[in-house]
Amino acid sequence: xxxxxxxxxxxxxxxxxxxxxxxxxxxxxxxxxxxxxxxxxxxxxxxxxxxxxxxxxxxxxxxxxxxxxxxxxxxxxxxxxxxxxxxxxxxxxxxxxxxxxxxxxxxxxxxxxxxxxxxxxxxxxxxxxxxx
Amino acid sequence: xxxxxxxxxxxxxxxxxxxxxxxxxxxxxxxxxxxxxxxxxxxxxxxxxxxxxxxxxxxxxxxxxxxxxxxxxxxxxxxxxxxxxxxxxxxxxxxxxxxxxxxxxxxxxxxxxxxxxxxxxxxxxxxxxxxxxxxxxxxxxxxxxxxxxxxxxxxxxxxxxxxxxxxxxxxxxxxxxxxxxxxxxxxxxxxxxxxxxxxxxxxxxxxxxxxxxxxxxxxxxxxxxxxxxxxxxxxxxxxxxxxxxxxxxxxxxxxxxxxxxxxxxxxxxxxxxxxxxxxxxxxxxxxxxxxxxxxxxxx
Numbered sequence: 001x002x003x004x005x006x007x008x009x010x011x012x013x014x015x016x017x018x019x020x021x022x023x024x025x026x027x028x029x030x031x032x033x034x035x036x037x038x039x040x041x042x043x044x045x046x047x048x049x050x051x052x053x054x055x056x057x058x059x060x061x062x063x064x065x066x067x068x069x070x071x072x073x074x075x076x077x078x079x080x081x082x083x084x085x086x087x088x089x090x091x092x093x094x095x096x097x098x099x100x101x102x103x104x105x106x107x108x109x110x111x112x113x114x115x116x117x118x119x120x121x122x123x124x125x126x127x128x129x130x131x132x
Numbered sequence: 133x134x135x136x137x138x139x140x141x142x143x144x145x146x147x148x149x150x151x152x153x154x155x156x157x158x159x160x161x162x163x164x165x166x167x168x169x170x171x172x173x174x175x176x177x178x179x180x181x182x183x184x185x186x187x188x189x190x191x192x193x194x195x196x197x198x199x200x201x202x203x204x205x206x207x208x209x210x211x212x213x214x215x216x217x218x219x220x221x222x223x224x225x226x227x228x229x230x231x232x233x234x235x236x237x238x239x240x241x242x243x244x245x246x247x248x249x250x251x252x253x254x255x256x257x258x259x260x261x262x263x264x265x266x267x268x269x270x271x272x273x274x275x276x277x278x279x280x281x282x283x284x285x286x287x288x289x290x291x292x293x294x295x296x297x298x299x300x301x302x303x304x305x306x307x308x309x310x311x312x313x314x315x316x317x318x319x320x321x322x323x324x325x326x327x328x329x330x331x332x333x334x335x336x337x338x339x340x341x342x343x344x345x346x347x348x349x350x351x352x353x354x355x356x357x358x359x360x361x362x363x364x365x366x367x368x369x370x371x372x373x374x375x376x377x378x379x380x381x382x383x384x385x386x387x388x389x390x391x392x393x394x395x396x397x398x399x400x401x402x403x404x405x406x407x408x409x410x411x412x413x414x415x416x417x418x419x420x421x422x423x424x425x426x427x428x429x430x431x
Binding site: 039 | 164165166303306307310311313314315328331332333334335351352355356358359397413414415416417418419420421
């Protein structure tokens with residue numbers, strides 16, 4: 001399993017790790033019942049803070065994506081979720097593809113599209129913080 | 133260390149010959165965290181570390197390390213027994229071999245960990261019989277790290293541990309730190325000019341500027357809450373003072389106003405609406421941006 005957070009990005013590392021675990025589940029690289037690396041080995045392998053890995057795992061458990069079994073480690077939960085996520089993702093991808101096509105046909109460049117998406121996600125992230 | 137703070141200072145001041153190196157420094161390092169200590173050269177980082185380890189006395193203010201006051205000689209000894217320190221000169225004796233230096237240091241620490249010693253001698257490829265005089269800069273740092281890690285310290289204080297190291301040696305040192313912190317719950321407090329190192333392994337950050345704390349807190353919180361907001365106007369950007377919480381810096385250049393916010397974008401954007409900007413945009417902010425925007429540019 002390959003996780004690769006970009007530590008110099010403006011996005012907190014624990015959020016990146018959470019996304020990478022979810023992505024691995026969505027692509028089938030991780031399946032229900034699979035064990036995630038332990039906190040310490042993963043922190044050492046990625047050379048990142050162990051508290052950051054622990055935080056990502058805690059949040060993933062809170063979202064029901066993984067299960068922390070005391071002393072045994074972290075495991076991917078329920079199989080139903082994988083398929084649902086995959087379908088959802090496929091549907092999302094076609095929406096994104098259509099939107100990108102439309103923007104390009106109006107002369108918006110790739111770099112500009114990327115910026116638009118990032119700005120929108122940033123806006124959402126900030127709003128999300130206020131709710132939580 | 134369980135809960136609480138491994139290091140706490142309140143309004144710490146230090147003057148050398150009337151020149152103030154620290155001008156009311158307040159900081160708190162949570163136990164079990166890896167805390168990056170940042171600031172420009174001359175901001176007061178080394179002075180702070182010296183005070184924490186009892187090598188200098190504060191002119192005023194209060195500081196505790198592992199719950200012990202730094203300015204009584206009895207507790208200062210206890211602090212140093214429970215703290216591993218790697219300073220600029222590394223405290224190594226050139227006449228000794230690696231093994232000799234290790235044995236010499238081990239004799240002072242009853243909690244010395246022989247297993248760790250063997251592990252790091254192998255991992256750092258130090259070569260036990262080599263003379264210290266023949267070690268490269270990276271090797272000297274690794275040996276000093278080994279001596280600090282094996283004494284069973286509750287706190288590691290490191291003054292620019294990766295300065296002058298090549299990327300491979302830097303990664304070895306950082307990996308030893310995160311591995312050690314994960315296994316032993318040791319608090320790590322390290323000063324650095326390498327923002328990338330701090331972003332990689334720190335969960336807390338303290339940025340000081342001219343003897344005072346400029347920014348301090350959890351790195352995740354900073355990355356989630358700091359945003360750079362750009363407002364573009366049809367004419368010149370108006371002179372305007374924001375009332376919103378968390379507005380750290382506002383710059384104007386022609387039609388563009390840039391706002392650095394430490395409290396998200398909603399407050400600033402809500403207020404900016406009444407200025408009728410032609411467009412608004414916001415981007416996340418890296419530690420480097422925060423550093424450059426919060427420390428004084430002029431000396």
